Amino acid sequence: MSEYIKFSCMRVPGEINSFAGFAELNSYRAKLLDLHVLGMDSNGIGFGNLSIRDGTTSAFYVTASGTGGKPQLTLADCAKVVGCDFKTNAVRFQGDSNPSSESLTHAAIYESDPTAGAVIHCHDSRLWTALLNQAPTTSKAAEYGTPELAYQIIALFKDSDAQNRKIVVLAGHQSGIITFGKDLAEAFAILIRERSTRI
Numbered sequence: 310m311s312e313y314i315k316f317s318c319m320r321v322p323g324e325i326n327s328f329a330g331f332a333e334l335n336s337y338r339a340k341l342l343d344l345h346v347l348g349m350d351s352n353g354i355g356f357g358n359l360s361i362r363d364g365t366t367s368a369f370y371v372t373a374s375g376t377g378g379k380p381q382l383t384l385a386d387c388a389k390v391v392g393c394d395f396k397t398n399a400v401r402f403q404g405d406s407n408p409s410s411e412s413l414t415h416a417a418i419y420e421s422d423p424t425a426g427a428v429i430h431c432h433d434s435r436l437w438t439a440l441l442n443q444a445p446t447t448s449k450a451a452e453y454g455t456p457e458l459a460y461q462i463i464a465l466f467k468d469s470d471a472q473n474r475k476i477v478v479l480a481g482h483q484s485g486i487i488t489f490g491k492d493l494a495e496a497f498a499i500l501i502r503e504r505s506t507r508i
């Protein structure tokens with residue numbers, strides 16, 4: 310894609326000492342690891358990420374880049390995204406580690422659905438194949454971590470039942486699924502329900 314704009318992130322002052330939902334994040338992440346829909350591939354590349362909104366603000370805590378293979382995360386493995394620019398594919402963050410390069414995908418959900426308090430992005434090839442164009446689906450041309458993908462997700466909230474189904478299939482990102490909800494329990498329950506009915 311000649312127009313691809315690389316993800317960039319800028320650290321701003323502020324430490325992450327603790328946050329509401331950190332224990333929950335680790336606990337649901339462990340469930341995703343068990344299902345092998347989050348983790349590390351045979352090339353040592355991590356996949357899958359989770360986030361939790363900071364209260365009712367537009368900021369959110371997201372798992373850091375390259376953490377997929379870790380059994381348990383520390384606060385140093387999380388970043389707080391405090392500002393986003395979809396056009397330039399850039400975020401500002403606090404914390405010790407760079408946020409996931411898919412952070413703007415999470416941001417697109419939080420911006421589109423004010424009731425969303427948590428987002429799960431996982432890789433599930435069977436569910437992905439089963440739901441492709443059966444659930445709200447972004448186009449094949451919108452690759453992961455691109456502004457185009459974020460814009461398409463925002464559009465799906467207007468043009469599809471993404472708001473009610475709370476699941477989005479990423480056609481341009483092999484196996485990529487997003488679920489969301491008021492908290493991680495709901496986002497995870499959506500994933501489990503879809504898996505049990507579709508595969």
Ligand SMILES: [Zn+2]
Nearest residue numbers: 356357453485
């Ligand atoms: Zn992914």
